[in-house]
Amino acid sequence: xxxxxxxxxxxxxxxxxxxxxxxxxxxxxxxxxxxxxxxxxxxxxxxxxxxxxxxxxxxxxxxxxxxxxxxxxxxxxxxxxxxxxxxxxxxxxxxxxxxxxxxxxxxxxxxxxxxxxxx
Amino acid sequence: xxxxxxxxxxxxxxxxxxxxxxxxxxxxxxxxxxxxxxxxxxxxxxxxxxxxxxxxxxxxxxxxxxxxxxxxxxxxxxxxxxxxxxxxxxxxxxxxxxxxxxxxxxxxxx
Numbered sequence: 001x002x003x004x005x006x007x008x009x010x011x012x013x014x015x016x017x018x019x020x021x022x023x024x025x026x027x028x029x030x031x032x033x034x035x036x037x038x039x040x041x042x043x044x045x046x047x048x049x050x051x052x053x054x055x056x057x058x059x060x061x062x063x064x065x066x067x068x069x070x071x072x073x074x075x076x077x078x079x080x081x082x083x084x085x086x087x088x089x090x091x092x093x094x095x096x097x098x099x100x101x102x103x104x105x106x107x108x109x110x111x112x113x114x115x116x117x118x119x
Numbered sequence: 120x121x122x123x124x125x126x127x128x129x130x131x132x133x134x135x136x137x138x139x140x141x142x143x144x145x146x147x148x149x150x151x152x153x154x155x156x157x158x159x160x161x162x163x164x165x166x167x168x169x170x171x172x173x174x175x176x177x178x179x180x181x182x183x184x185x186x187x188x189x190x191x192x193x194x195x196x197x198x199x200x201x202x203x204x205x206x207x208x209x210x211x212x213x214x215x216x217x218x219x220x221x222x223x224x225x226x227x228x229x
Contacts, residue, residue, distance in 0.1 A: 037218070046122070046223040047157075047165065047208050060216045063120060096164060102212065105155030105170035112164050 002026040004097050004110035012091075012117050018084040022097030022110060023077070030055045030075040035100040038071060038082045040093040041112070048093075052100055053080060087117045123148065123209055123221035130227040136197040139224045141209030142190060147219055149190035153212035156185055156194045159223075160205045168207075169194060196226070204228045 008020035022036070029036060037052040051061035053071045061069045070083040084091060094114050098106040124142040131137040141148065141156075148154055154172045157165035167176050169185035172192060182203075184195045192211075196203055209221040 039220075047210075047220040049210070049218040049220060052218070062217060063215075100218070101170075102153060103171050104176075105153075105167050105210070106157070106165070107167050107170070107176065109164040109166075 002099060002108040004099065004108055006095060006097050006110045006113040008113065008115070010114060010116060012087055012115060013119050014088055014117055015086055018082070018087050018091060018115055018117070020082045020095055020097075020113065020115070021079050022081070023079050024099075025078070027099065027108075029073060029078055029080060033101070035102060036071075036073070036080045037098045037100045037106065039096045039098055039106070041096070042090075042093045050082065050084075050095075089117050091115070092117045120147075120213060120215070120217060120219050123211060123219055125207075125209060125221040125224045127222070128225045128227065130229055131196075131199045132229045133199050133201065135199050136195060137199065137226065139194045139196075139207055139209075139226070141192040141194070141211075141221045143192075143211055143219070144190055146214040147211040148187065148192050148209075150214055151212050152187070154185070154187060154192045155210045156183075156192075157208045157210070158203075158205045159208065165208060199228050201228050 035052040038050040053059045073080045094112040097110045099108040156169040159165040173185040
């Protein structure tokens with residue numbers, strides 16, 4: 001069974017960089033065939049796609065966040081990471097990592113982690 | 120990119136059927152069959168219910184079905200049950216290699 005688990009600080013100060021890691025078990029990121037995504041959900045709001053990466057390093061980002069987002073992979077640890085720079089209170093959200101089979105949709109999700117931006 | 124358009128809420132009585140629409144453009148919903156639907160209960164991660172417009176993952180009840188016509192995709196839930204009460208989101212791949220979600224629909228079982 002594929003499992004994903006987000007980890008990282010739950011509190012980030014304004015203007016700093018939010019950093020989260022997603023650890024994958026039950027599947028190999030370097031095995032190919034899937035895209036690995038970050039998705040967030042503001043409190044009481046809908047889902048917002050942040051971006052995805054392929055194991056080769058190819059990435060695509062939401063145009064509204066592109067200037068501040070970096071998604072990277074560590075295949076040796078079977079992890080992928082999110083960095084969001086220059087955060088403000090508007091970046092306070094639950095952040096999910098998910099496996100994207102493209103045709104098969106986001107078939108496995110992490111439980112989500114709440115990140116609050118506050119001084 | 121703009122979010123796909125979903126009704127904010129729908130409701131139905133147990134045993135009835137409801138349909139949730141998801142309207143996009145020819146650059147997303149209308150241009151690809153990469154349309155998926157997700158169910159989210161409060162405090163939980165979303166769960167994949169439909170992929171590739173109309174396919175159900177293993178373990179998902181056949182009371183859930185999906186379809187698409189032009190730029191609008193639809194999720195139908197038949198034989199409504201109390202456990203179906205949740206938020207539902209559609210998503211689509213786009214022509215610019217990104218993904219877009221709908222704004223979400225709250226399903227209330229009366």
